[in-house]
Amino acid sequence: MIANRGDLVKDMQARGLVVAAAVPTADYLPEVEELGIEIFPIEMGRTGINPVHDLKTLWSLYRLIRRLKPKATFGYTIKPVVYGSLAAKAAGVPRIYSMITGLGHVFTTDSSKNRRLMKIVTLLYRAGLACNNKVFFQNPDDLQEFTGRGILSDAGKAVRTYGSGVDMQRFAATPLPEDEMTFLFIGRLLTEKGVAEFCEAAAQLHAEHPTVRFIVVGPHDPNLPHSCAAKDLQRWKEEGCVEFIGGVSDVRPWIAQCSVFVLPSYREGTPRSVLEAMSMRRPIITSDAPGCRETVEEGVNGFLVTPRSSAPLLEAMRKFVDQPDLVPQMAEASRTLVERHYDVHKVNKVILEAMELT
Numbered sequence: 001m002i003a004n005r006g007d008l009v010k011d012m013q014a015r016g017l018v019v020a021a022a023v024p025t026a027d028y029l030p031e032v033e034e035l036g037i038e039i040f041p042i043e044m045g046r047t048g049i050n051p052v053h054d055l056k057t058l059w060s061l062y063r064l065i066r067r068l069k070p071k072a073t074f075g076y077t078i079k080p081v082v083y084g085s086l087a088a089k090a091a092g093v094p095r096i097y098s099m100i101t102g103l104g105h106v107f108t109t110d111s112s113k114n115r116r117l118m119k120i121v122t123l124l125y126r127a128g129l130a131c132n133n134k135v136f137f138q139n140p141d142d143l144q145e146f147t148g149r150g151i152l153s154d155a156g157k158a159v160r161t162y163g164s165g166v167d168m169q170r171f172a173a174t175p176l177p178e179d180e181m182t183f184l185f186i187g188r189l190l191t192e193k194g195v196a197e198f199c200e201a202a203a204q205l206h207a208e209h210p211t212v213r214f215i216v217v218g219p220h221d222p223n224l225p226h227s228c229a230a231k232d233l234q235r236w237k238e239e240g241c242v243e244f245i246g247g248v249s250d251v252r253p254w255i256a257q258c259s260v261f262v263l264p265s266y267r268e269g270t271p272r273s274v275l276e277a278m279s280m281r282r283p284i285i286t287s288d289a290p291g292c293r294e295t296v297e298e299g300v301n302g303f304l305v306t307p308r309s310s311a312p313l314l315e316a317m318r319k320f321v322d323q324p325d326l327v328p329q330m331a332e333a334s335r336t337l338v339e340r341h342y343d344v345h346k347v348n349k350v351i352l353e354a355m356e357l358t
Contacts (some may be wrong), residue, residue: 001032004101004164004272005076009035011348017357022064022080040064044079049120054083061087072355076101078121082128089131097355098129099136101164102269102291103145125151134354138163138269141290159354162294163270165344171279173335174256176328181321182213183285184258186251186273187265189220189228194264194287196228199236200310205317206241212321217254219247255280259327260320266307268292279338283330285316301333 001023012019019037024044032039042064044057057079065073065087072095075084081098088096129135129152136159137143143160146152183202187193195216202214221227236242248254251273255261261277261284268291274284278295284302286292296302303319305312320326 001027002029002035006035007165007167007344008348008351009037011345011352012357013037015352015357020068020070022061022084044083049117049124054079058083058087062090065091065093071095072097072357074099074355078125082124085128085131095355096132097134097136098132099138099161099164099351100142100146100269101138103142103267122149122151126153129157132157134159136161136351136354139291139294142269145290159350161347161350162341163275163347164272165347166272166275166279166338166342167344168279168338171252171255171276173279173281174252176281176331177257177259180211180213181209181260181324181327182215182258183260183262183317183320184215184217184254184277185262186217186254186277187263187271188218188224189216189233190224191226191228192266193218194266194307194313196232197264197308197310197313198262199239199242201314201317203239203241204310204314205321208318209321214242215245215254215258216242217245217248217251251276252280255282258282260285260302260317262286262313262317263292264305264307264313265289265292270294275338275342278334278342281331281335283320283327283334285313295337297333297337301330301337 001021009019020040021037022040022042023032025041026044028041042057042060045053061084070093073084073088073093074097075081076099085096085098135152135157138161140160143158147155152158185195185198187195189195198216205212206214220233222230237244245254255277261274261282263271263274263286265271265287267289270291274286274295278284278301284296285305286296286302287307288304289307293304296304298304303316305316
């Protein structure tokens with residue numbers, strides 16, 4: 001809410017709109033009050049589908065929306081999209097909007113359990129999105145997935161955005177480090193984020209170039225689906241090739257320390273961490289996967305690698321070590337690409353115009 005929608009809230013307020021937000025209690029942070037809007041905590045399970053809990057969430061949202069009588073609702077992430085849209089429709093909200101910010105582990109992991117879960121998720125999405133006036137997609141792959149599967153039956157409702165955008169003033173261009181080559185990963189320590197591939201490639205490259213530095217910034221929550229195993233995390237720490245910082249409230253000092261930003265994720269909506277690194281003038285190595293591939297022009301501002309394998313990632317990282325002159329060239333290209341497409345105010349303008357709130 002704070003990082004991904006704070007600028008959208010401000011742009012809405014600048015247009016004279018009154019904004020309120022329903023925030024899950026499990027993810028609530030007191031800092032959200034600094035957005036200057038009314039906040040309504042709601043009970044919502046972070047993961048999984050529990051009919052009893054989810055019906056309670058739906059009922060809570062319905063009661064809240066019926067009481068507030070908003071002219072429009074905007075939901076993002078699966079449960080707020082599905083249950084928020086259904087609740088808004090039942091409460092008589094005239095305009096309902098949703099943003100698909102990625103498809104999550106249900107769509108990235110192939111297993112019998114996930115295939116069953118995907119059928120349920122598909123039906124829930126279909127029901128929720130049928131209530132929407134417009135649905136925002138952060139990349140073309142997700143849009144194709146939703147229309148191809150019939151999740152979004154009316155493609156005319158779809159609106160493409162360049163992710164959630166990035167505040168280019170807050171994430172201002174910073175000088176590249178002059179000392180050792182440093183590769184940085186930022187993200188929750190989940191298997192689908194590619195943290196294992198990053199650590200494996202780092203171990204091999206560190207053996208060849210002991211002065212190269214590797215940093216991982218992000219929290220480890222073992223309760224999340226596909227969280228990396230605690231024993232793997234302990235092993236990586238003991239090997240000593242990668243520095244694990246944990247979760248931080250401000251990633252900018254860490255981006256400023258790095259030469260190259262790396263995110264070998266299996267799938268994203270559009271990765272915010274990559275946009276922030278690009279805005280701060282850093283080359284990018286990321287996966288040739290939905291949501292990630294749009295952030296890199298191959299060989300211009302970075303390299304795309306095959307996901308789920310450390311070998312292509314190692315090869316891309318090695319290119320920067322062997323050809324350090326690539327770093328400043330691609331750094332400048334990253335900033336230019338952000339200016340062209342990902343400025344948060346440009347993205348918000350598209351959203352607000354599609355919502356007819358301008």
